[in-house]
Structure formats: structure tokens, C-alpha cells
Amino acid sequence: MRIGLNSKNDWKALVPVLNRYPLSEVIIHGRTAAQMFKGEIDNGIFEEFSKQLNSPVCYNGNIFSLEQFQTLTEKFPLINRWLLGRGLISNPLLIKEIKTGVKTSENEIRSALELLHGRLFQINSMRLSGSSHILNKMKPYWEYFAATFPERKKGLKKILKSATLETYQQAVNEFFRN
Ligand SMILES: Cc1cc2nc3c(=O)[nH]c(=O)nc-3n(C[C@H](O)[C@H](O)[C@H](O)COP(=O)(O)O)c2cc1C
Structure with missing residues (x-):
């Protein structure tokens, strides 16, 4: 409360x-x-x-x-x-950091986020019908996913501007690869 x-x-x-x-x-x-x-x-x-x-x-x-x-x-x-809420969406390994007292690397966070994103995308694709519903559900998460990578502004913009599932997926892949 x-x-x-x-x-x-x-x-x-x-x-x-x-x-x-x-x-x-x-x-x-x-x-x-x-x-x-x-x-x-x-x-x-x-x-x-x-x-x-x-x-x-x-x-x-x-x-x-x-x-x-x-x-x-x-x-x-x-x-x-x-x-923990938003902190875990930004860094799914934060619980591990807290339990071990050891910080995780940016690469580890990126891999964990890619897995989390993939799972959320899969679940939302099954629950929702139509690309705009799925995109509207996924895009707000990016405020948190992108928090660790402030230098990837262009990549984030591309994700938020995407209008189809294909361009969205492509922009997401680029974001995680760069
Ligand atoms: C994407 C998102 C979804 C949430 N969904 C719920 C919810 O379904 N029920 C709830 O009680 N709180 C929900 N919350 C609030 C969180 O449980 C938490 O109270 C809030 O994010 C503050 O914690 P934080 O500062 O660690 O993010 C949600 C928060 C976020 C960011």
C-alpha cells in the first residue's frame, strides 16, 4: 500500500x-x-x-x-x-547481486534482459491479438529495459517508433547486439 x-x-x-x-x-x-x-x-x-x-x-x-x-x-x-519492482525490470540480476553482494556486468544484464524481453514478448503474443496491442503492451517496458544503457538512445527511439512486429523485433535485436 x-x-x-x-x-x-x-x-x-x-x-x-x-x-x-x-x-x-x-x-x-x-x-x-x-x-x-x-x-x-x-x-x-x-x-x-x-x-x-x-x-x-x-x-x-x-x-x-x-x-x-x-x-x-x-x-x-x-x-x-x-x-522490488522497476529495479528488477531494469536489471533482472539485481536479486542475485543483493544475495551475493557482487555486481553483475553490463553484458550479463544485457543477456538477462534479452531473455526477460523474449519471455514477455512470447506471453503477450499469446494473450493479446493484433500487432498494435502487443506493441502497446511491450513498448512501456522499454523505459526500464533501457535504463542501464543510456547511450543507446537511437536504438531505443527505433524500438519506440516501430509500427510492425517485424520492425519492432529487428530494432530490439539491434539494441541488444550493439
Ligand atoms: C510494469 C509494472 C507493473 C505493476 N503491476 C502491479 C500490479 O499488478 N499490482 C500491484 O500491486 N503493483 C504493481 N506494480 C507496482 C509495484 O508492485 C511496486 O509497488 C512499484 O513498482 C514500486 O516499486 P519499485 O519502486 O521497486 O518499482 C507494478 C509496477 C510496474 C512498474
Whole structure:
């Protein structure tokens, strides 16, 4: 859950409600819903909120690198549940980095992304009908896939401009090859 809809104080009214139930976990993202992904995560509120809950708490939000994860584990030594979203779409090996403490190379990330992209493309091609539906589903992922490769702007542009599955696949192959 977010800490509120529009106000950073909304969570306070929810504490007694959440504490009334034997929840296996409460996942907290320290932004309001209205913020979407804009602005900073409010770690102070995360801490205050999590301390008032009886259920186990999971931290969520903006974990994009091993270093960020390590900073958060130092800040919140009692938290042992972490949910990663966009960071994993940008680098599917981030979990491995976190578990081993060892950074992965750009080449390893690229191979992992190629596999992830291939699987997502396959699943979405089976679920959706028509090339525009498939492309509309796949293209937004590229904001995250391309994050590790800021120098491949042209390649990304080609992917986002593609209008057929063939030109899309070709642009994707080029992106991963270059
Ligand atoms: C592509 C995408 C799909 C998501 N789908 C869901 C979903 O189906 N249900 C949900 O509760 N959250 C969903 N989320 C939100 C994530 O679970 C997570 O709370 C959010 O991305 C913040 O974490 P992050 O900063 O690690 O990305 C989605 C996020 C992204 C980027």
C-alpha cells in the first residue's frame, strides 16, 4: 500500500484497521498514490508507519541498485522483507547481486534482459491479438529495459517508433547486439 491517497497522513487512520487483522505482511511504499512515481520516498513515514503495525512489514520503492539496497538495510536493520519492482525490470540480476553482494556486468544484464524481453514478448503474443496491442503492451517496458544503457538512445527511439512486429523485433535485436 501507499502511505496515502493525496495526503501523507492518510496512513494514520489505517493503523487500527490493519492491526485488527492477522495479516501475513503489509507492503509499504513511502509515497502517496497521487505522487505515482514522482518525488522522493518518505523513509521517515515508512519507519513511523511500520513501527505502529503488528504485522510483518515489507519495504517497497526505488530499489534500483545493490548500493541503494545496502543503504536501506543499514537504515532499517529490522526489516527483512523487500519488494522490488522497476529495479528488477531494469536489471533482472539485481536479486542475485543483493544475495551475493557482487555486481553483475553490463553484458550479463544485457543477456538477462534479452531473455526477460523474449519471455514477455512470447506471453503477450499469446494473450493479446493484433500487432498494435502487443506493441502497446511491450513498448512501456522499454523505459526500464533501457535504463542501464543510456547511450543507446537511437536504438531505443527505433524500438519506440516501430509500427510492425517485424520492425519492432529487428530494432530490439539491434539494441541488444550493439
Ligand atoms: C510494469 C509494472 C507493473 C505493476 N503491476 C502491479 C500490479 O499488478 N499490482 C500491484 O500491486 N503493483 C504493481 N506494480 C507496482 C509495484 O508492485 C511496486 O509497488 C512499484 O513498482 C514500486 O516499486 P519499485 O519502486 O521497486 O518499482 C507494478 C509496477 C510496474 C512498474
